[in-house]
Amino acid sequence: MIIKYNYLQANLKKNPNAIYFLIGSDQYLLNESAVSIKKFWKKKFESDENILDLNDNDWSETFHLANSYSLFTEYMLLDIRYHKKILDANSLNLIKNYLTKPNEKCLIIIRAPLLNSKQLQPLSTYNNSLIIQTNPFSPFELEKFIISQLKSNNIKHDASVPELIFQNCQNNMLAAAQAIEKLSLINTENKVFSAKIISEYLSDQSEYHIYDLAKFCIIGNAEKCLDIIKKISETKGEETFVLWILTQEIRLLINLKQLLNNNITFDIACKNLKIWPQKSQIYHVALKRFTDFQLQKLIKFCCEIDEIIKSNNANSAWDKLQQLSLLLCYGWK
The missing domain is CATH 1.20.272.10 (Zinc Finger, Delta Prime; domain 3)
Known part of the structure; x- marks a missing residue:
């Protein structure tokens, strides 16, 4: 199955998948997806976690590890970082083979920002794999995100504040989240943030691309x-x-x-x-x-x-x- 980031939380209420693929160019959403999946898994099971940088297409070694036993816990979590633009046929077949008989005590997260949904389409038919698209929010979606984050952090504010944060962060999801986190640290029960107060705590963080x-x-x-x-x-x-x-x-x-x-x-x-x-x-x-x-x-x-x-x-x-x-x-x- 292929879903957008917006639907991840609803999906996590179901049984865990064997493999979660995280694709897309927004590093904040990609990281938040990984964090959410890990919390979901670790809430259910105490597990050992391994981080692997897979730069040589050695998927066989990865799945060998997935089928191994942890020395410390009964369950295991693999956080795979895959930073290539292609997934060759051999690698795709190895993933398919694993999905036919996965280790139910191992959860695999594969961060693959350079792959696209078309390349992973053959895996979307497996009911134990999930592909999450973490593409940047539209301006409208980002403004909605800012409003919801202010609300969830109990930050009282003037009506102009969400727009001010949006203008300062200019399409940078991570910058918006960091700005709201900064405000939450200085928030008090009766404090109401005005545009003037917000301006003192925000710095211009225009959009940049790591690539x-x-x-x-x-x-x-x-x-x-x-x-x-x-x-x-x-x-x-x-x-x-x-x-x-x-x-x-x-x-x-x-x-x-x-x-x-x-x-x-x-x-x-x-x-x-x-x-x-x-x-x-x-x-x-x-x-x-x-x-x-x-x-x-x-x-x-x-x-x-x-x-x-x-x-x-x-x-x-x-x-x-x-x-x-x-x-x-x-x-x-």
Whole structure:
């Protein structure tokens, strides 16, 4: 079954599915979907949780883990991060095979923001899988969301306040939620928020896209890169996803260099790597900033950042991600 985020809560009142696919470009809704599913599962069962970054299509290993026994609890939850644009036929068949006989004591959440509902259509017919679309709300839906969140947090306000929050957050769901959370922290029983009070606590958080980070790194716009990373960190974005975005660009540059070293023309190399013609020139310029050895050093640096993220040292991880973006912008001096 394929549903929109709006219908997830109603669906969670039913029996749990074996696999929940979370797709779509809104990181806030994607994360909220995962949080809701986890709460639903853990309310029913005490379970061990594992987070896996699936970047090499090794679904067989994933399902082997799903069918294994936890050392600590009877039940298990797998939070899978899949950041590729395609799902090949072999991977799709492995998922189908698992759905025919899933481990009822394991729940799987697969965050796949780059996949679309058409690619997952063959899985929608299984009654134990659910595909949740987390596309950004329309302006009307976002305003309704702001009003409902103000109400659920018992925040009394003037009539103009929802519109003011909407204007300040400009289509950024996460920014809107953060703004309301900030207001709830200073809320008191008899306080009524006016537009003037709200303005003091809100800062302009215009819409940004995490995928723009890759583009600005390749172009070499360091100021924009740092601004995007700063906003992502301030709105509690995921360091792992940012690292994956930057690592993918580095690997793309490595693959491009390898093809050129093998006497493949630049245009054909770009076509083989699915780099759009309108973007090929910026990659041509970016390649000049690095030697083969320097690109390998960047990959090693990515591995170091990954270890920092796994150690739960968030502040240090964001600092390193900023350094990595600057190295992509300026080259390894």
